[in-house]
Amino acid sequence: MDNEIIYLDNNSTTPLDKRVLDAMLPYFIDDFGNPSSTHNFGKKSSKAVNAAKKNISTLINSNIEEITFTSGATESINIALKGLALHPNNIKKHIVTVKTEHKAVLDTCKYLQTVGFEIDYLPVNNDGLIDLKQLENTIRKDTLLVCIMWVNNETGVIQPINEISELAHNAGSLFMTDATQAVGKIPTDVLENNIDIMCFSAHKMYGPKGIGALFVNSETVNKKNILPLQHGGGHENGLRSGTLNVPAIVGFGKACEIAFNEMKTNATTILSLRNSIENDLLNIKGSFVNGSINQRLYNTLNICLPNFDATVFIGKNKNIAVSNGSACNAALVEASHVLSAMGLSEDESLGSLRISIGKMNNESELKYYC
Structure with missing residues (x-):
C-alpha cells in the first residue's frame, strides 16, 4: 500500500473505465473513418x-x-454564454450567476462585462446555497439568462435546480446550468428540471478527457440564436465546426450507458465510503464540514481541519491524491x-x-488514508 497511489480526487477527473477503453x-x-464522409467507412463512424x-x-x-459535442464543459460554457450574449439578435444585457461557480463561468462572465454586459454574482449562505428570494429579486426584465451550477465541484453542494429554473422562466429568462459534477452521478433529467442549456464532460464520469457536450433545449432555445465561436464546415448543425473525435465520442457514450445502469449502485457504495472517512475525520477536535450536510453530492467531503495546511499535506504525501480546491487553481496557493x-x-x-471518492475506491484505501 505504501507505494500505491490512493486516488481521492475524482471531482478533478476520474480514471477511465476499462469498458470505455x-x-x-x-x-x-x-x-477510423471521418463521420462526415459519405463512403462506408464514414457511415460506420457516423453510426457510432x-x-x-x-x-x-x-x-x-x-x-x-x-x-x-465539444472538447469539454469549459468549451460548452463558452459557446453557450458568449454565443447567446453576443448574437446580433440578442438585446438583453444582464446575466445572473453565483460567486461559487467554476472559473469557466466566472471568467467568461468577466469577459462579457468588458464588452458591455451587466453581471450579478449572487452570494451564498454559509452552507453554500443561494437565497432563492434574492435570486428572484435580482432577475430583471433584461436578464438574458440565469447561470447556476448544479453541483459545486469543491464542496459537492447541490443547488435547488428545479426551483431556480422556475424563477428564471417566470421572469422570462433562460436557465443554464454547469452540470459537470452532476451528470452520471445523480439523475439529471433536463425535462423534469426545465433546463434550457446544460454543460458537462465525459472525464468526470469515467470517460475520456477532451470530450464534452452542450445540451440546448429545442423547445425553448433556437440554436440559430447562439453565435458559433468557430467556423469551418458547419459540423454539429453549424454550432461547433471541426472533425468529430469519434473514439472519444464513443467512449463518452459508453460512459453514459454504464452510468445509466450503475448509478444507483455506485451511489450506495460511495456514500458508505464517504461517511466512513467523514466520521473518522470529524473525531478530530475542531474539524467541520464545509457546505450543506444535507444537500451535497454523496461522493464529496470538503473538511476544515484545525492547525492544518492542506498544501503542505499534499506536498508531503506523494502517494495520496486529494485536493485543496478546484483543479483549475491547483497550482495556486491561495484561499479557495x-x-x-x-x-x-x-x-x-x-x-x-x-x-x-469514486467507484474504484475501497474501504482499505480510506482506512490507510486516515
Whole structure:
C-alpha cells in the first residue's frame, strides 16, 4: 500500500473505465473513418456517433438533436454564454450567476462585462446555497439568462435546480446550468428540471478527457440564436465546426450507458465510503464540514481541519491524491474562492481538504488514508 497511489480526487477527473477503453479502441485503428464522409467507412463512424448521442440523451432525457459535442464543459460554457450574449439578435444585457461557480463561468462572465454586459454574482449562505428570494429579486426584465451550477465541484453542494429554473422562466429568462459534477452521478433529467442549456464532460464520469457536450433545449432555445465561436464546415448543425473525435465520442457514450445502469449502485457504495472517512475525520477536535450536510453530492467531503495546511499535506504525501480546491487553481496557493464566498477565513480555507471518492475506491484505501 505504501507505494500505491490512493486516488481521492475524482471531482478533478476520474480514471477511465476499462469498458470505455474497450469500446473506443476499434475507432483508433480499424474504424477510423471521418463521420462526415459519405463512403462506408464514414457511415460506420457516423453510426457510432449517433449511437453515442443516443446513450447521452438517454442519460439526461433529451433528444439526440439537442446534443452538441465539444472538447469539454469549459468549451460548452463558452459557446453557450458568449454565443447567446453576443448574437446580433440578442438585446438583453444582464446575466445572473453565483460567486461559487467554476472559473469557466466566472471568467467568461468577466469577459462579457468588458464588452458591455451587466453581471450579478449572487452570494451564498454559509452552507453554500443561494437565497432563492434574492435570486428572484435580482432577475430583471433584461436578464438574458440565469447561470447556476448544479453541483459545486469543491464542496459537492447541490443547488435547488428545479426551483431556480422556475424563477428564471417566470421572469422570462433562460436557465443554464454547469452540470459537470452532476451528470452520471445523480439523475439529471433536463425535462423534469426545465433546463434550457446544460454543460458537462465525459472525464468526470469515467470517460475520456477532451470530450464534452452542450445540451440546448429545442423547445425553448433556437440554436440559430447562439453565435458559433468557430467556423469551418458547419459540423454539429453549424454550432461547433471541426472533425468529430469519434473514439472519444464513443467512449463518452459508453460512459453514459454504464452510468445509466450503475448509478444507483455506485451511489450506495460511495456514500458508505464517504461517511466512513467523514466520521473518522470529524473525531478530530475542531474539524467541520464545509457546505450543506444535507444537500451535497454523496461522493464529496470538503473538511476544515484545525492547525492544518492542506498544501503542505499534499506536498508531503506523494502517494495520496486529494485536493485543496478546484483543479483549475491547483497550482495556486491561495484561499479557495468557493470557501471564501461561504465565509471561511483564509486560514480555514487553506486548512481545508476536498476528498472526492469514486467507484474504484475501497474501504482499505480510506482506512490507510486516515
